Amino acid sequence: MTFSTMVGELAHAFINTFLIFLLTLIGSLPLGLVVYFGKKSRFKPLKWLTEVYISIMRGTPLILQIMVIYYAPPLLFHVTLPGNWRFSAVVVAFVINYAAYYAEIYRGGIESIPVGQYEAAQVLGYRKTQTFVKIILPQMVKRTLPAVTNEVITLVKDTSLASAIGTIEMFTKAKQIAVSPRSPGMLTFLVAGIFYYIFNVIVAFGMKKLEKALDYYQ
């Protein structure tokens, strides 16, 4: 296998890496807010359930969570899952794991907003949902952006954990290429590393732009 074939195959597998990344963000960023509301719920069972969920998501390895999501349904319910279940399981595992982290980040952001903001909104007659959507949420986004950026960058690297169950993405591909005969060997991992790095530089740049865009107020 030539060097350029290897790079081409990695690039092709990167599409899946990017998909896992994108779908995880699309799923977990809003779900984190739902989890936050669950944790803040006055309905105690829901509150406890959410707390246990966050605790497990943060307290066990993500690689283990991926394996549980992938292997548990067929073993427990004796169902045959469709061929693309491998990919779906990875995305599901990532979404519910990252949502737990985002929920905590959001909580920190929301609780740092002065109570006076709520009081001003209340006196002006805003309803609770209006207050949250118009007053609290935009300020929360600004306050949590640096922490969210951290998580997003970690997510880029975490996508490689999908290789634990053999999902086709860049890292799985790199492992396959490296052990195949007449391949560039270890060099494959170096190239994969460069792919991750370049992507993260782009992500960091984009997030910085976003932070700048919110710099118009303090």
Next chain:
Amino acid sequence: MHILDIRNVRKSFGDNEVLKDISLTVDRGEVVSVIGPSGSGKSTFLRCATLLETMDSGTLRYMGETVASMQGDRIVYTKDLKKIRSYFGLVFQNFNLFPHFSVMKNVTDAPISVQKRDPKEVRETARELLDKMGLGDKADAYPCELSGGQKQRVSIVRALAMKPEILFFDEPTSALDPELTGEVLKVIRQLADASMTMVIVTHEMAFAHAISDFVVFMDGGVIVEQGTPQELFEGTKQERTRQFLQNYQR
């Protein structure tokens, strides 16, 4: 009909009884100042009147409409608080402007999205008010670009844009230096001249003396003495009031 009629308010935080049977009525065009040492309960009293705190017992009426009343020994608040809230405005000690909104949006958002008034009319009203307060060039600025005095004037405009029947001030100049205090007091004086009904919790004795129709002195959760500024400041009857006012020489 009183604009505000609040009676027999009691309020405790845990074992600490902060308000012990406070009553006050305010009529149209009246300016009432509430003075007293820190911890005397005057801010809590204001927060009860503006529904930021619930009273433990007492009655509250705005424009003759009952907001809270006693049923037996239980206090009951009306369900329709939205309408009641439209009767009053509140200016906070630390402004509480919305930092992510421009000055214009701070002023116009609630009239448009809460009161559902015509955006064009609201913006015109806002411009007039901002001009009147010397903030005509600040409509597009963000709160972080303003001085404390400007912030407080914006928050006064924000309250006025809701067209309240009565405006409450919770120590509106306590976060400002003397110079900025002056510019905010000037604005409040303008409002008094325009017959705005106001209740002002303040530590500015000279200001309270000059501007008020009625002054209430609170201490330890009770109204110690009340009356016209002349009665309270010049013909002080209670020893506690005299003690409090001794540092204030007019």
